Amino acid sequence: MLITLNKRSFTRILLSGVLLLSSSVHAKDTDEAMRIVSAAGALTEIIYELGAEDKLVGVDTTSIFPKAATELPQVGYQRALSAEGILSLSPSILLATEEAGPPAVIDQLQSTKLPIMIIPIEYTTEGVAKKIRAVSKAVGKESAGQTLIAKLEAKMAALDTKIKANVSEPKRTIFIMSMGGGSPMVAGLHTAANAMINISGGINPMTSYQGYKPINIESLVNINPEVIIVTKRTMEGLGGMDEIMKIPGLTMTDAAKNKQVAVLEDMSTLGFTPRLAEAANTIYQSIYPTAAQAAE
Amino acid sequence: MQAESRLTFRFYLIVCTLLLVVVSALSLYIGAVKIAPQDVLSALTNYLHITDHEPGRYQSILLDIRLPRVILAIIVGAALAALAVSGAAMQGLFRNPLADPGLVGISSGAALAAVIVIVLVPSIATIPKSLNIYLIPLAAFIGSLLVTLLVHQLSQVHGKTEVSTLLLAGIAINAIAGAGTGLLTYMADDTQLRILTFWSMGSLGSANWAQLFFAAPIIITALIGIYFYAKALNAIALGEAEAGHLGYNLESIKRRLIVLVALAVGTSVALSGTIGFIGLVIPHLLRLFIGPNHSKLLPLSAILGASLLLLSDLIARTLVAPAELPIGIITTIIGGPFFLWLLLRFKRQGSII
Numbered sequence: 001m002l003i004t005l006n007k008r009s010f011t012r013i014l015l016s017g018v019l020l021l022s023s024s025v026h027a028k029d030t031d032e033a034m035r036i037v038s039a040a041g042a043l044t045e046i047i048y049e050l051g052a053e054d055k056l057v058g059v060d061t062t063s064i065f066p067k068a069a070t071e072l073p074q075v076g077y078q079r080a081l082s083a084e085g086i087l088s089l090s091p092s093i094l095l096a097t098e099e100a101g102p103p104a105v106i107d108q109l110q111s112t113k114l115p116i117m118i119i120p121i122e123y124t125t126e127g128v129a130k131k132i133r134a135v136s137k138a139v140g141k142e143s144a145g146q147t148l149i150a151k152l153e154a155k156m157a158a159l160d161t162k163i164k165a166n167v168s169e170p171k172r173t174i175f176i177m178s179m180g181g182g183s184p185m186v187a188g189l190h191t192a193a194n195a196m197i198n199i200s201g202g203i204n205p206m207t208s209y210q211g212y213k214p215i216n217i218e219s220l221v222n223i224n225p226e227v228i229i230v231t232k233r234t235m236e237g238l239g240g241m242d243e244i245m246k247i248p249g250l251t252m253t254d255a256a257k258n259k260q261v262a263v264l265e266d267m268s269t270l271g272f273t274p275r276l277a278e279a280a281n282t283i284y285q286s287i288y289p290t291a292a293q294a295a296e
Numbered sequence: 297m298q299a300e301s302r303l304t305f306r307f308y309l310i311v312c313t314l315l316l317v318v319v320s321a322l323s324l325y326i327g328a329v330k331i332a333p334q335d336v337l338s339a340l341t342n343y344l345h346i347t348d349h350e351p352g353r354y355q356s357i358l359l360d361i362r363l364p365r366v367i368l369a370i371i372v373g374a375a376l377a378a379l380a381v382s383g384a385a386m387q388g389l390f391r392n393p394l395a396d397p398g399l400v401g402i403s404s405g406a407a408l409a410a411v412i413v414i415v416l417v418p419s420i421a422t423i424p425k426s427l428n429i430y431l432i433p434l435a436a437f438i439g440s441l442l443v444t445l446l447v448h449q450l451s452q453v454h455g456k457t458e459v460s461t462l463l464l465a466g467i468a469i470n471a472i473a474g475a476g477t478g479l480l481t482y483m484a485d486d487t488q489l490r491i492l493t494f495w496s497m498g499s500l501g502s503a504n505w506a507q508l509f510f511a512a513p514i515i516i517t518a519l520i521g522i523y524f525y526a527k528a529l530n531a532i533a534l535g536e537a538e539a540g541h542l543g544y545n546l547e548s549i550k551r552r553l554i555v556l557v558a559l560a561v562g563t564s565v566a567l568s569g570t571i572g573f574i575g576l577v578i579p580h581l582l583r584l585f586i587g588p589n590h591s592k593l594l595p596l597s598a599i600l601g602a603s604l605l606l607l608s609d610l611i612a613r614t615l616v617a618p619a620e621l622p623i624g625i626i627t628t629i630i631g632g633p634f635f636l637w638l639l640l641r642f643k644r645q646g647s648i649i
Contacts, residue, residue: 061485177487177490178487178491182494182495182499182500182501182568182569183499206618208618208619209619212490214501214620216327216614218327218329218357219329219617221328221354221357222328222329223618233487248356248357249356252356252357267486
């Protein structure tokens with residue numbers, strides 16, 4: 001008993017010594033430079049766009065673009081952050097969105113006096129502009145942020161002009177997130193996919209529910225989408241485009257009849273990042289291939 | 297007495313079969329797409345080559361979506377319920393009233409394998425594309441068999457199946473498989489998490505003919521196989537020693553039953569995910585009415601289980617159309633309170649189980 005107590009207190013002394021040492025080293029670091037931890041892929045992307053990546057010391061698992069971001073120290077998934085993991089990077093600021101959590105961890109971090117910037121998520125161009133504005137302010141590159149916003153708004157306006165000129169009636173477009181669980185999981189209201197479809201000149205007919213839900217495959221016949229968007233992973237999971245075209249129920253839709261099934265590289269395309277205009281253009285082109293071709 | 301009980305058995309058999317027929321007809325008729333009854337009929341008769349009508353507009357919905365789904369519900373429901381009966385025999389064998397096929401690791405093995413496929417396979421690109429759709433069911437099937445065999449192997453003591461070891465090994469393997477599933481859940485991204493969550497609540501939405509051709513023979517063979525052990529199960533319910541005295545070779549019976557149960561449950565879980573409560577409710581319910589004789593319990597459980605799963609699926613796919621509810625939620629919402637009500641009612645009469 002006595003021995004274990006001794007051992008324990010010895011370890012404690014040793015540990016506290018190490019901790020003291022490391023915290024003093026980090027304290028010196030924070031004086032010299034800003035150390036940012038980003039807990040959202042879109043925010044990480046903005047930091048790179050603004051050329052402030054040298055200040056980035058940690059990212060979450062959704063930060064997969066640009067590729068270089070994946071090589072930074074990981075703080076885990078944005079909804080399952082751990083306070084100690086983040087603090088071990090001795091950040092001077094944490095950038096996160098409303099999706100960051102769990103709330104208890106955010107509270108813990110706040111109680112350590114770590115400055116935390118929580119940015120709201122809106123699936124609109126203005127929503128992306130807000131993210132850019134907030135991040136550029138945090139990293140002290142506000143003019144670069146303004147330029148980035150102006151560029152984005154110009155591109156979105158150009159897309160809008162194209163849509164107004166070419167689209168008289170928006171095509172019914174659905175986004176199938178996956179088929180792995182049996183029934184197709186389709187984007188409803190309040191999803192990035194829903195917003196992206198509407199921004200890109202289509203219209204999402206799945207308005208009777210929110211989020212991504214499995215849907216009854218025969219109801220696709222009633223809804224009769226003109227365009228179906230799937231991710232590359234879903235397409236490969238189903239065994240390729242030929243197999244998708246054979247799915248009963250889907251075969252009876254206009255989308256299958258006109259072979260209007262578009263493949264999206266990745267879910268992150270729907271991330272409402274600075275690449276919004278590019279993503280929206282890609283989707284616009286897959287919804288209206290002929291109009292897009294004629295314009296070029 | 298004997299004649300009377302045979303009469304009640306016939307009565308319940310007819311009632312349950314009628315119920316199954318009615319629910320099947322409703323399931324074929326009702327759906328997100330409205331199809332007239334005569335079109336349903338002509339599509340079916342066309343399919344069976346009885347008639348040669350012009351195919352209706354919705355023939356493909358009926359024959360390629362609804363019919364396979366109805367058949368899948370019937371065989372999976374039958375498997376779950378009839379297996380719970382053999383599970384009930386295992387309860388006697390295990391001397392544990394909560395024992396079920398899941399206890400020997402069947403469901404957790406299937407779940408672990410399915411999760412491995414959902415989370416890890418996208419990163420392995422070498423698998424032929426045409427196999428992809430069958431990967432989850434196939435993996436779940438193999439997973440359930442492997443885990444069951446492992447648990448069984450662990451419980452062998454001097455060439456005999458030690459029941460208490462089997463029980464404990466099953467619990468440990470279940471926990472390990474659960475941890476494996478948890479680890480993979482942790483590694484999964486948002487899309488995969490959604491697939492995992494919905495898979496674990498069960499769905500018959502993936503029903504298609506190709507899967508049925510693979511699954512139906514396995515499940516039906518296993519169910520018939522289990523039925524042949526009905527008398528042995530009755531003897532086992534009396535106790536292991538008693539069954540031995542009655543001349544049953546307990547070792548080979550245990551081994552065969554475990555394999556048969558693993559085959560049927562593994563295949564069911566593979567095709568529909570994990571669907572709760574059918575297996576628990578149906579046999580207990582029937583036992584309240586017709587007693588513990590497995591020769592009657594097994595076939596009736598199969599028919600009633602099929603009807604209840606079919607009815608649950610009908611609700612699952614129409615209640616919030618075009619969206620779909622996971623069927624595991626429906627079976628438990630219907631089954632749970634009903635079971636409690638029965639329990640309370642029969643408790644007053646002093647005769648539960």
